[in-house]
Amino acid sequence: MQLSKPRVVIVGGGFGGLQAAKSLADTDIDVILIDRANHHVFQPLLYQVAMSALSPGDIGQPLRSELRNYKNIQVILNNVVKIDKSKRLIYFEDEDELEFDYLILSPGARHSYFGHNDWERFAPGLKTLNDALIMREKILTTFEKAERNYYSPDSEKYRTFVVIGGGPTGVELAGSIAEISKKTMLPDFPLLKANDIRVVLIEAGNKLLPSFPDKLSTYTKSALEEMGVEVLLNKRVTNINADGVELGSDFIKSTCVIWGAGNEASPLLKSLDISLDNAGRALVNNDLTIPNYPNIFIIGDSAFLKDANGVNVPGVAQGAIQGAIYVAEIIKNRKKNSSNLPFRYKDKGNMATIGRAKAVTQIGNWLSTGFVAWSLWAVLHIVFLINFRNRFKVIFEWLWYYFTFQPGARLIYYKEKKNKE
Amino acid sequence: MQLSKPRVVIVGGGFGGLQAAKSLADTDIDVILIDRANHHVFQPLLYQVAMSALSPGDIGQPLRSELRNYKNIQVILNNVVKIDKSKRLIYFEDEDELEFDYLILSPGARHSYFGHNDWERFAPGLKTLNDALIMREKILTTFEKAERNYYSPDSEKYRTFVVIGGGPTGVELAGSIAEISKKTMLPDFPLLKANDIRVVLIEAGNKLLPSFPDKLSTYTKSALEEMGVEVLLNKRVTNINADGVELGSDFIKSTCVIWGAGNEASPLLKSLDISLDNAGRALVNNDLTIPNYPNIFIIGDSAFLKDANGVNVPGVAQGAIQGAIYVAEIIKNRKKNSSNLPFRYKDKGNMATIGRAKAVTQIGNWLSTGFVAWSLWAVLHIVFLINFRNRFKVIFEWLWYYFTFQPGARLIYYKEKKNKE
Numbered sequence: 001m002q003l004s005k006p007r008v009v010i011v012g013g014g015f016g017g018l019q020a021a022k023s024l025a026d027t028d029i030d031v032i033l034i035d036r037a038n039h040h041v042f043q044p045l046l047y048q049v050a051m052s053a054l055s056p057g058d059i060g061q062p063l064r065s066e067l068r069n070y071k072n073i074q075v076i077l078n079n080v081v082k083i084d085k086s087k088r089l090i091y092f093e094d095e096d097e098l099e100f101d102y103l104i105l106s107p108g109a110r111h112s113y114f115g116h117n118d119w120e121r122f123a124p125g126l127k128t129l130n131d132a133l134i135m136r137e138k139i140l141t142t143f144e145k146a147e148r149n150y151y152s153p154d155s156e157k158y159r160t161f162v163v164i165g166g167g168p169t170g171v172e173l174a175g176s177i178a179e180i181s182k183k184t185m186l187p188d189f190p191l192l193k194a195n196d197i198r199v200v201l202i203e204a205g206n207k208l209l210p211s212f213p214d215k216l217s218t219y220t221k222s223a224l225e226e227m228g229v230e231v232l233l234n235k236r237v238t239n240i241n242a243d244g245v246e247l248g249s250d251f252i253k254s255t256c257v258i259w260g261a262g263n264e265a266s267p268l269l270k271s272l273d274i275s276l277d278n279a280g281r282a283l284v285n286n287d288l289t290i291p292n293y294p295n296i297f298i299i300g301d302s303a304f305l306k307d308a309n310g311v312n313v314p315g316v317a318q319g320a321i322q323g324a325i326y327v328a329e330i331i332k333n334r335k336k337n338s339s340n341l342p343f344r345y346k347d348k349g350n351m352a353t354i355g356r357a358k359a360v361t362q363i364g365n366w367l368s369t370g371f372v373a374w375s376l377w378a379v380l381h382i383v384f385l386i387n388f389r390n391r392f393k394v395i396f397e398w399l400w401y402y403f404t405f406q407p408g409a410r411l412i413y414y415k416e417k418k419n420k421e
Numbered sequence: 422m423q424l425s426k427p428r429v430v431i432v433g434g435g436f437g438g439l440q441a442a443k444s445l446a447d448t449d450i451d452v453i454l455i456d457r458a459n460h461h462v463f464q465p466l467l468y469q470v471a472m473s474a475l476s477p478g479d480i481g482q483p484l485r486s487e488l489r490n491y492k493n494i495q496v497i498l499n500n501v502v503k504i505d506k507s508k509r510l511i512y513f514e515d516e517d518e519l520e521f522d523y524l525i526l527s528p529g530a531r532h533s534y535f536g537h538n539d540w541e542r543f544a545p546g547l548k549t550l551n552d553a554l555i556m557r558e559k560i561l562t563t564f565e566k567a568e569r570n571y572y573s574p575d576s577e578k579y580r581t582f583v584v585i586g587g588g589p590t591g592v593e594l595a596g597s598i599a600e601i602s603k604k605t606m607l608p609d610f611p612l613l614k615a616n617d618i619r620v621v622l623i624e625a626g627n628k629l630l631p632s633f634p635d636k637l638s639t640y641t642k643s644a645l646e647e648m649g650v651e652v653l654l655n656k657r658v659t660n661i662n663a664d665g666v667e668l669g670s671d672f673i674k675s676t677c678v679i680w681g682a683g684n685e686a687s688p689l690l691k692s693l694d695i696s697l698d699n700a701g702r703a704l705v706n707n708d709l710t711i712p713n714y715p716n717i718f719i720i721g722d723s724a725f726l727k728d729a730n731g732v733n734v735p736g737v738a739q740g741a742i743q744g745a746i747y748v749a750e751i752i753k754n755r756k757k758n759s760s761n762l763p764f765r766y767k768d769k770g771n772m773a774t775i776g777r778a779k780a781v782t783q784i785g786n787w788l789s790t791g792f793v794a795w796s797l798w799a800v801l802h803i804v805f806l807i808n809f810r811n812r813f814k815v816i817f818e819w820l821w822y823y824f825t826f827q828p829g830a831r832l833i834y835y836k837e838k839k840n841k842e
Binding site: 036037057060062064065071074079128129130141144148396406408409410411415 | 456477481549561817821832835
């Protein structure tokens with residue numbers, strides 16, 4: 001008797017989607033992984049691409065190559081725009097469609113401007129390699145403008161960098177900008193002096209790294225301040241325009257504002273017609289399915305779940321990876337929804353880096369800071385990088401930077417205007 | 422007695438412009454180097470960025486960093502749009518202007534479509550890092566389309582790559598595409614087989630590498646054919662559209678056409694109001710000045726000169742570098758035009774690479790092919806790469822590719838459409 005092969009469609013090739021595919025590899029299940037880009041990105045190091053420290057190829061790996069050895073997995077480069085849960089169909093941008101037996105959604109999140117989408121063009125965020133390259137050019141161009149407008153009356157705005165959001169991304173960005181400003185860029189810009197560059201980090205809450213223990217937040221603040229970053233807590237951004245950032249009655253003049261604040265889950269989830277939270281995340285069942293559809297799962301930072309231990313599953317790599325492994329097990333066992341053991345997130349710790357030889361880590365109750373934390377951060381990030389090739393290159397880049405303060409990819413492309421046609 | 426310091430303005434940071442600046446370093450002359458991008462590109466390896474083999478940072482170096490140690494040199498990131506030779510002024514895009522005592526123009530060339538600029542969007546060319554990234558995405562996307570449309574009636578056009586122009590660039594591109602198609606990409610695309618991929622190289626003349634001795638042209642043709650490239654000689658392109666390339670009454674269906682043919686000097690030269698040749702190059706005096714202006718020099722591939730030996734100075738790196746050294750000497754000696762010894766180009770040889778362990782080189786009368794030529798090519802390109810950092814990285818990438826056939830940067834970015842505003 002011939003059993004029909006079930007088809008699992010996975011949307012999104014981030015940490016969750018890629019892990020789901022790997023966990024279903026070499027089974028008698030047909031797996032189709034779909035992404036809009038052709039590569040997986042090691043997101044924790046994305047800020048280093050934005051900071052010219054790494055090249056996109058150092059942290060990106062083609063999904064096809066990563067999965068080429070598994071005969072039951074197919075990769076498709078396309079953009080999913082709609083899901084029909086009862087017909088079991090997904091629809092692509094180009095109007096193609098694809099049927100599924102099981103659907104694993106891990107479409108990720110974009111940065112969110114809390115209803116002020118017009119701020120995006122003044123304050124770009126950081127989620128994809130393309131975002132990182134846009135941010136890199138903005139930062140490098142700002143130094144060029146600072147030098148060119150050094151004697152102009154509004155020179156201050158060209159020498160001020162503002163980072164909005166005191167989470168790990170904001171801390172990493174503010175720390176790196178302060179570091180490369182003083183160590184890397186100054187020798188290249190004869191007019192600029194160390195005191196000319198101002199880096200401001202703005203956080204709406206009352207501490208940096210809100211998800212970390214207070215002790216680490218306090219360390220982070222003083223480490224950043226030592227590096228010359230002005231940290232503003234309890235300040236809410238009320239407007240952003242081409243000249244700077246408004247904080248209620250204050251205004252910080254800056255032509256280089258960077259967004260490291262809120263997230264918003266993929267708009268694709270809206271087509272599921274289920275309950276979403278304020279950040280657009282799907283409210284999933286405790287087995288990561290959506291209500292009434294035991295064959296549709298959502299993992300990663302586009303789902304919201306208080307798990308069986310009462311913990312909010314965080315929108316980080318570990319949350320997505322653990323969700324993916326859990327969901328793959330359910331599908332491999334083809335159990336019905338009712339009998340699934342609920343998902344439990346296992347917190348493996350938390351870390352954020354601030355600058356050279358400065359980081360904070362929390363592993364269970366063990367907190368560390370400074371060089372120890374930074375070494376741990378560096379080793380773990382190297383270990384989890386996707387393959388030997390990239391590991392080797394990133395280690396080289398880091399060693400090079402550690403000793404020379406010269407990051408490797410400070411390039412502003414000239415884009416020919418296409419006005420010939 | 423105080424002598425006024427003369428100001429030399431250099432337009433363009435390619436091989437010629439960068440060399441001119443370095444040759445004028447540490448003198449009592451004020452030097453200002455202007456480029457539209459912030460980096461020098463090692464152009465001979467640009468095709469490797471287009472082929473995903475290298476990252477932009479591997480062959481690009483910020484001009485400011487390259488020149489930071491010279492106190493008399495200033496770097497400006499801007500686009501020069503007009504020159505007023507009698508007022509001794511150059512005008513920027515943003516309407517700023519700058520005065521000069523001496524002007525060294527090395528604005529380079531763009532690829533030319535011989536009056537068919539509408540072909541550009543179907544057949545991109547390769548002059549800048551931005552061009553290389555556009556070409557890379559086009560090639561990678563073609564493989565995705567070939568797989569997706571494998572069973573469609575017009576599947577052939579998605580599996581056919583056409584390279585136009587049989588000079589060094591066209592040869593390098595056609596050879597690389599054939600090589601990565603068969604060695605790198607096939608394992609990632611389960612439907613595609615080696616015979617499905619067609620690579621066609623079209624040359625209007627009667628041999629490949631027109632500037633090389635016949636023996637090397639013949640070797641190149643058979644080496645490419647061995648690698649599976651169809652070489653068409655004496656074929657003139659009459660039209661290019663979204664479906665392919667028209668050659669008189671023939672039509673080759675292809676969605677991936679690449680332009681490696683003609684060059685056209687920078688349109689900036691038109692504002693000089695001097696004689697230009699068909700390729701838009703300035704017809705310079707035998708000391709590289711322009712008629713009646715002994716203080717304005719043009720070097721590199723935007724100038725045309727039959728030198729004092731009766732040799733047409735070729736538009737290659739050596740031509741630009743030798744021109745730059747010659748011009749810098751004249752300026753340092755501040756001689757009058759009349760007393761300048763005419764410029765003589767010293768031919769140091771010619772080389773082109775075809776694929777892994779396949780190249781051709783000509784050094785004086787010594788011709789070599791195959792592995793010997795390729796090793797020579799590789800060593801020389803590494804030696805001339807701009808600094809140790811890049812050399813190290815490129816060697817790593819080449820060794821990695823040599824042994825694994827897996828180039829490092831096969832990334833297609835997803836660009837979020839900005840339709841929110």
